[in-house]
Amino acid sequence: MDLKKRYLVLEDGKVYSGYAFGSDQNVFGEVVFNxxxxxxxxxxxxxxxxxxxxxxxxxxxxxxxxxxxxYETIHPSLKGVVVREVxxxxxxxxxxxxxxxxxxxxxxxxxxxxxxxSLTKRIRNSGVMKGALVDSIExxxxxxxxxxxxxxxxxxxxxxxxxxxxxxxxxxxxxxxVDFGKKQNxxxxxxxxxxxxxxxxxxxxxxxxxxxxxxGIMLSNGPGDPTDVPEAIEMLKVIQEKFPVFGICLxxxxxxxxxxxxxxKMKFGHRGANHPVLNIETNKVELTxxxxxxxxxxxxxxxxxxxxxxxxxxxxxxxGLKHKEHLAFSVQYHPEAAPGxxxxxxxxxxxxxxxxxxxxxxxxxxxxx
Ligand SMILES: NC(=O)CC[C@H](N)C(=O)O
Numbered sequence: 001m002d003l004k005k006r007y008l009v010l011e012d013g014k015v016y017s018g019y020a021f022g023s024d025q026n027v028f029g030e031v032v033f034n035x036x037x038x039x040x041x042x043x044x045x046x047x048x049x050x051x052x053x054x055x056x057x058x059x060x061x062x063x064x065x066x067x068x069x070x071y072e073t074i075h076p077s078l079k080g081v082v083v084r085e086v087x088x089x090x091x092x093x094x095x096x097x098x099x100x101x102x103x104x105x106x107x108x109x110x111x112x113x114x115x116x117x118s119l120t121k122r123i124r125n126s127g128v129m130k131g132a133l134v135d136s137i138e139x140x141x142x143x144x145x146x147x148x149x150x151x152x153x154x155x156x157x158x159x160x161x162x163x164x165x166x167x168x169x170x171x172x173x174x175x176x177x178v179d180f181g182k183k184q185n186x187x188x189x190x191x192x193x194x195x196x197x198x199x200x201x202x203x204x205x206x207x208x209x210x211x212x213x214x215x216g217i218m219l220s221n222g223p224g225d226p227t228d229v230p231e232a233i234e235m236l237k238v239i240q241e242k243f244p245v246f247g248i249c250l251x252x253x254x255x256x257x258x259x260x261x262x263x264x265k266m267k268f269g270h271r272g273a274n275h276p277v278l279n280i281e282t283n284k285v286e287l288t289x290x291x292x293x294x295x296x297x298x299x300x301x302x303x304x305x306x307x308x309x310x311x312x313x314x315x316x317x318x319x320g321l322k323h324k325e326h327l328a329f330s331v332q333y334h335p336e337a338a339p340g341x342x343x344x345x346x347x348x349x350x351x352x353x354x355x356x357x358x359x360x361x362x363x364x365x366x367x368x369x
Pocket of ligand 1: 048220221222223224225226248249250251291292293294295
């Protein structure tokens with residue numbers, strides 16, 4: 001890689017200088033940080049990072065390369081990548097291309113040589129900020145003005161959701177996975193449990209789902225503000241009364257909104273592979289993979305039929321919910337991991353159990369009819 005200067009400019013006027021890798025265009029987006037020590041390929045290809053410039057706090061990124069199998073989507077939609085040091089000569093038997101080559105292919109610019117510790121402290125103190133990756137700061141005032149004028153898009157889910165339904169076949173329970181920008185590992189986890197997964201667009205209606213007659217509904221993760229997906233909230237109000245539901249991250253937030261709770265934007269969010277969460281029912285702590293900037297407000301749960309099941313140890317925010325009456329539950333973190341710890345993997349088994357009791361109840365109902 002040649003030494004070409006590149007700059008990360010923040011909306012508060014702070015400029016970090018470094019060197020270019022990945023593709024070459026200038027980009028504007030929200031600057032966030034991720035503290036995971038491994039799993040950069042999964043992070044870069046997680047659709048929930050749509051529109052964001054992701055800073056890796058781990059100081060060396062790219063050291064085991066990129067491979068064909070670990071993508072969470074084959075069309076990454078993050079805006080940019082910020083690292084301390086990028087590895088040019090990856091060493092791993094699964095390595096197929098360097099991070100630099102992959103980012104060039106995806107048309108995502110990167111910057112290396114940045115003091116990511118100072119950057120992360122800045123974001124922690126002021127909260128997430130908008131920023132830009134640019135190759136020249138000659139007209140810095142204009143760049144800062146443009147950063148401040150950049151508005152967060154409200155159609156990110158639409159950008160990353162599938163346009164038409166498709167099936168990932170299995171012989172077991174039939175799951176409709178509503179795709180708000182799903183990570184592929186959710187499909188893998190369901191298929192591993194023999195589920196037949198139909199991935200459907202974000203704007204599917206309750207009637208369309210009912211016609212499909214599934215055994216359960218999975219709500220995926222996804223980018224942006226959950227209040228930007230109102231049609232999903234309406235769909236869920238109907239669906240949760242009829243089928244077992246399991247929501248992850250954006251899916252969890254939408255489940256909460258459908259039940260009358262509210263969400264808020266966090267100061268700098270949770271992004272990493274090491275966040276401790278208390279399972280309130282078992283009083284056990286699980287280590288979780290996280291990536292979210294919004295959260296469900298605890299106070300708003302009082303008026304709802306929801307019970308808080310999980311809580312963040314670091315900052316006490318809501319991490320899991322279940323419905324008092326229906327077979328519906330959700331978590332703010334990522335039981336599918338990719339990257340990150342597998343402690344919460346049991347939640348997929350719980351979903352399977354819920355589908356089992358739903359199917360048995362339905363059969364029983366038919367006998368009596
Ligand atoms: N990973 C996700 O689903 C993130 C949900 C939402 N976009 C947030 O930032 O809170």
